[in-house]
Amino acid sequence: MADVFKALADPTRRIILDELTERDGQTLFEICVRLTSRHGLCLTRQAVSQHLAVLEEAGLIATRRQGRYKFHHLDTAPLAAIFERWPLTGKGPQP
């Protein structure tokens, strides 16, 4: 569970999650290109790869290997633990 917070701590990783939210199942190179072109980030392929490893270890990303491609799929399920730990005060369920 601590891995989830550690993964969310970095702004680049949060942007990667945004990218996969908008377009799920991207490869490492696709993510690199979109981080550069759409968010103005200048990162090495290695840097992005390490970020993806952290996100996968946290359970926020599931990977699927196919030939020489590796697709990354978002999984927001671990985020639910945050609300179970600190319930939103005095509010009903969220829509």
Place this chain on the structure above:
Amino acid sequence: MADVFKALADPTRRIILDELTERDGQTLFEICVRLTSRHGLCLTRQAVSQHLAVLEEAGLIATRRQGRYKFHHLDTAPLAAIFERWPLTGKGPQP
């Protein structure tokens, strides 16, 4: 919004939030004592004070001064932004 994730990144700060969830409105010294006695942490008063400052800056804690005491109150409202950003996939509202 980035402050919220930075605040949640540290395990000690998450335990502080747990403490305030269980017993809201504690002072700095009360939190220090409970971190030591209930969680086995050996932290300086300064360290805890700095953690509380980070949590307050993130909006997760509101402070109320009264005489020489300063009470700390939990506010989980900023956490709602997490779900707005990455909705829980394929699930209905949480109870």
Place this chain on the structure above:
DNA sequence: TTGACAGGCAAGTAGCGACTTGCCTATTGT
């Protein structure tokens, strides 16, 4: 008024984490 208590400010240290660099493996197309 003086001492004890609750908290704050600031500088210094140490360790973790993000990023790079260099090289390597595996799959695909010509």
Place this chain on the structure above:
DNA sequence: ACAATAGGCAAGTCGCTACTTGCCTGTCAA
């Protein structure tokens, strides 16, 4: 077969941050 593509491994550098240490301010009780 060979080159290009997609990705992986490992060591090294650098900056941020958690924590400490030392001293200072404000409040309450004797």
